[in-house]
Amino acid sequence: MENFTYYSPTLIEFGRGAEEKTGILTFMMGASKVLIVYGQKYVKNNGLLGRIVNSLDTIGIEHVELGGVRPNPTDTLVEEGIKLARSKNVDGLLAIGGGSVIDTAKAIAAGVKYDGDFRDFFYGKKEVREALPVGVVLTVPGAGSEGSGNTVITIEAPEGSDGHNVKLSLRTDSILRPRFAVMNPELTFTLSARQTATGIVDMMSHIMERYFTNSTQVEVGDRMAEGLLQALIAEAPKAMGDPTDYHARANIEWAGTLAHNGITGCGRKEDWASHAMEHEISAEYPEVAHGAGLAVVFPAWMAYIAHHKPSKVAQLGRRVFGVEAKDDRTAAIETVASLRAFFGTVLKMPLTLEGLGIKDADLDKLTSRLHENKGESIGGYYKLTSEDTRQIYELMLEKSVN
Amino acid sequence: MENFTYYSPTLIEFGRGAEEKTGILTFMMGASKVLIVYGQKYVKNNGLLGRIVNSLDTIGIEHVELGGVRPNPTDTLVEEGIKLARSKNVDGLLAIGGGSVIDTAKAIAAGVKYDGDFRDFFYGKKEVREALPVGVVLTVPGAGSEGSGNTVITIEAPEGSDGHNVKLSLRTDSILRPRFAVMNPELTFTLSARQTATGIVDMMSHIMERYFTNSTQVEVGDRMAEGLLQALIAEAPKAMGDPTDYHARANIEWAGTLAHNGITGCGRKEDWASHAMEHEISAEYPEVAHGAGLAVVFPAWMAYIAHHKPSKVAQLGRRVFGVEAKDDRTAAIETVASLRAFFGTVLKMPLTLEGLGIKDADLDKLTSRLHENKGESIGGYYKLTSEDTRQIYELMLEKSVN
Numbered sequence: 001m002e003n004f005t006y007y008s009p010t011l012i013e014f015g016r017g018a019e020e021k022t023g024i025l026t027f028m029m030g031a032s033k034v035l036i037v038y039g040q041k042y043v044k045n046n047g048l049l050g051r052i053v054n055s056l057d058t059i060g061i062e063h064v065e066l067g068g069v070r071p072n073p074t075d076t077l078v079e080e081g082i083k084l085a086r087s088k089n090v091d092g093l094l095a096i097g098g099g100s101v102i103d104t105a106k107a108i109a110a111g112v113k114y115d116g117d118f119r120d121f122f123y124g125k126k127e128v129r130e131a132l133p134v135g136v137v138l139t140v141p142g143a144g145s146e147g148s149g150n151t152v153i154t155i156e157a158p159e160g161s162d163g164h165n166v167k168l169s170l171r172t173d174s175i176l177r178p179r180f181a182v183m184n185p186e187l188t189f190t191l192s193a194r195q196t197a198t199g200i201v202d203m204m205s206h207i208m209e210r211y212f213t214n215s216t217q218v219e220v221g222d223r224m225a226e227g228l229l230q231a232l233i234a235e236a237p238k239a240m241g242d243p244t245d246y247h248a249r250a251n252i253e254w255a256g257t258l259a260h261n262g263i264t265g266c267g268r269k270e271d272w273a274s275h276a277m278e279h280e281i282s283a284e285y286p287e288v289a290h291g292a293g294l295a296v297v298f299p300a301w302m303a304y305i306a307h308h309k310p311s312k313v314a315q316l317g318r319r320v321f322g323v324e325a326k327d328d329r330t331a332a333i334e335t336v337a338s339l340r341a342f343f344g345t346v347l348k349m350p351l352t353l354e355g356l357g358i359k360d361a362d363l364d365k366l367t368s369r370l371h372e373n374k375g376e377s378i379g380g381y382y383k384l385t386s387e388d389t390r391q392i393y394e395l396m397l398e399k400s401v402n
Numbered sequence: 403m404e405n406f407t408y409y410s411p412t413l414i415e416f417g418r419g420a421e422e423k424t425g426i427l428t429f430m431m432g433a434s435k436v437l438i439v440y441g442q443k444y445v446k447n448n449g450l451l452g453r454i455v456n457s458l459d460t461i462g463i464e465h466v467e468l469g470g471v472r473p474n475p476t477d478t479l480v481e482e483g484i485k486l487a488r489s490k491n492v493d494g495l496l497a498i499g500g501g502s503v504i505d506t507a508k509a510i511a512a513g514v515k516y517d518g519d520f521r522d523f524f525y526g527k528k529e530v531r532e533a534l535p536v537g538v539v540l541t542v543p544g545a546g547s548e549g550s551g552n553t554v555i556t557i558e559a560p561e562g563s564d565g566h567n568v569k570l571s572l573r574t575d576s577i578l579r580p581r582f583a584v585m586n587p588e589l590t591f592t593l594s595a596r597q598t599a600t601g602i603v604d605m606m607s608h609i610m611e612r613y614f615t616n617s618t619q620v621e622v623g624d625r626m627a628e629g630l631l632q633a634l635i636a637e638a639p640k641a642m643g644d645p646t647d648y649h650a651r652a653n654i655e656w657a658g659t660l661a662h663n664g665i666t667g668c669g670r671k672e673d674w675a676s677h678a679m680e681h682e683i684s685a686e687y688p689e690v691a692h693g694a695g696l697a698v699v700f701p702a703w704m705a706y707i708a709h710h711k712p713s714k715v716a717q718l719g720r721r722v723f724g725v726e727a728k729d730d731r732t733a734a735i736e737t738v739a740s741l742r743a744f745f746g747t748v749l750k751m752p753l754t755l756e757g758l759g760i761k762d763a764d765l766d767k768l769t770s771r772l773h774e775n776k777g778e779s780i781g782g783y784y785k786l787t788s789e790d791t792r793q794i795y796e797l798m799l800e801k802s803v804n
Contacts, residue, residue, distance in 0.1 A: 005413065007414070219637055228626070
């Protein structure tokens with residue numbers, strides 16, 4: 001077990017009617033005028049935005065609105081938000097939506113307080129020292145951004161990129177953690193089966209990327225991670241079968257926060273290779289939802305690892321998927337099959353690049369950009385060079401991987 | 403799954419050398435002069451207190467000391483601490499020790515800011531609205547007070563009690579949660595096997611008292627609780643066998659915080675009957691360590707429940723102890739046997755009142771006081787009247803309970 005610092009001061013307001021507390025929670029985070037960030041017009045049309053605004057009005061909190069956030073949110077909208085926030089003198093952000101909306105709000109929150117280009121944070125040139133407080137009303141569980149200090153933004157065709165997009169993540173200890181997250185599972189009833197599934201894949205990836213580690217004797221974290229995965233595996237088919245199953249939605253939504261607020265990562269090094277590999281895909285093909293991309297990347301990564309370093313894959317399989325094989329490599333291969341079956345059959349996710357709608361993927365380009373952005377080798381549990389990652393991208397072409 | 407609010411803003415500084423950060427963390431919690439609360443002279447003699455004071459001095463934080471906290475800490479010392487804190491104008495508390503020390507510091511922190519008798523909080527006559535900030539250097543894991551908003555104090559022979567002590571708990575949402583907890587597993591190497599074992603029993607009880615609930619479809623909480631129990635069951639024998647096994651100590655200490663900071667209790671009603679029944683025992687027999695008392699109470703409670711409402715006991719056994727019986731009652735009875743074997747054989751804990759050193763226990767008195775203090779019925783998963791609790795106390799006389 002490694003040394004660690006853990007600080008997760010996000011207040012979670014969870015359950016039916018939770019969004020009615022938005023006004024008082026915004027007041028408690030010290031804001032008197034907020035920039036409300038949201039995605040599509042849906043939150044306006046379904047009345048949620050109205051209810052939130054009402055809750056703010058009641059308590060005398062002013063607001064400005066910025067809609068139009070899309071999946072794989074861009075620096076352009078962040079820039080627009082920073083200008084708007086400054087011109088209207090807001091002193092807080094309120095994100096209504098999922099990861100893309102929250103990540104946009106966080107980037108604005110940091111950018112408003114910084115004289116230079118906010119992209120400096122994402123390129124690692126500057127550390128975030130100050131930010132406006134951010135509150136969240138979560139409507140799309142999965143990204144876990146409601147409980148994390150991180151944000152992922154796509155920089156559109158930056159200089160020197162030959163016109164391609166770069167998806168970059170900014171990780172902070174706590175300064176960008178939302179002050180509160182309002183989570184009413186009823187607000188997720190209208191998510192499609194596909195949205196539900198991509199969220200669950202994202203959650204499971206967040207858990208597994210902390211799970212795969214060379215840090216030894218981390219039983220508490222391992223067992224919590226396995227427990228969260230078991231819960232998701234049990235609840236997912238219920239929510240896929242009946243989108244209005246409150247308790248399935250509730251368990252999934254809560255697991256999504258715990259998957260990414262850092263609690264299962266305490267005391268261990270982590271392995272974010274799969275997320276990095278996926279970010280290259282959705283940067284290049286912005287129509288790919290992050291979670292769907294992960295459904296393709298993660299089993300391919302795991303299949304490769306099953307052959308090169310099977311022990312922890314085997315442990316996962318034995319404890320979570322009921323794999324019984326005694327030999328680690330056999331158990332690991334069975335684990336990959338179980339994960340693929342869960343993603344493919346239960347969650348109805350694509351398992352190949354073609355399934356994501358990507359034909360003739362340029363694997364060389366993906367590989368070289370990955371290592372340009374992330375360095376010569378990536379991963380923690382197993383270090384991947386460009387030779388390894390090229391082979392993993394190749395596995396994503398196959399319908400059946402072992 | 404029930405609605406819930408969760409807010410756990412304690413910063414955890416975990417690992418070797420963590421205590422060196424005490425000064426900076428105390429500064430960050432906004433204190434310039436702290437009352438250091440500790441127990442026996444041990445922390446002075448072993449150099450820990452000196453290292454902490456040095457860490458405070460370096461950063462210019464003044465301090466006053468209050469030693470002498472004992473297990474089952476009393477209102478007398480809290481009163482002394484409040485007077486001392488006021489006369490020296492301290493603006494923060496620093497607890498060095500385990501649950502008794504932390505609970506004393508919390509009670510002082512609340513009492514200093516209150517004009518009336520601090521006991522009012524414990525009798526439920528007043529709510530804590532203000533308190534000095536509390537920081538913790540943990541040396542005895544188990545009580546989980548380093549991550550909770552609760553404190554338990556023994557009121558010595560209050561008026562109208564015919565001279566007996568009353569052990570009362572005060573639960574707050576967050577105002578009494580420590581601002582930080584410094585946790586270096588090396589500081590626990592010198593704990594005796596018995597102290598280690600009582601801590602582990604306390605942790606397991608905290609987990610199980612949240613686990614037993616009538617709230618349905620709480621899979622995330624169930625699985626996390628089961629995972630923490632499995633981790634404790636795996637790590638306990640290592641720490642019992644080798645007190646300097648760093649990683650076993652680390653996993654146990656971290657599990658102890660997670661057992662009681664509320665994370666496994668989100669979205670469910672809880673059942674604190676066993677803790678209430680134990681508090682009567684250690685109030686009446688102050689030489690009984692809380693954890694040792696629980697080793698006697700919990701299996702007796704569970705044996706009774708196994709016959710009256712076996713379903714969740716059976717689930718616990720199947721998922722944590724590898725019980726295979728298909729019939730719930732049989733499985734529940736086997737679960738009780740497994741728990742007793744773990745407490746008795748692995749942790750070498752007493753399993754009867756006699757084993758606690760209590761001869762000729764007055765069960766009528768324990769029962770009547772329990773219900774005087776806690777009401778006509780206690781418990782959540784299964785409501786216990788005085789007839790039930792009398793029978794459970796009786797089970798604590800038996801060497802073998804089924």
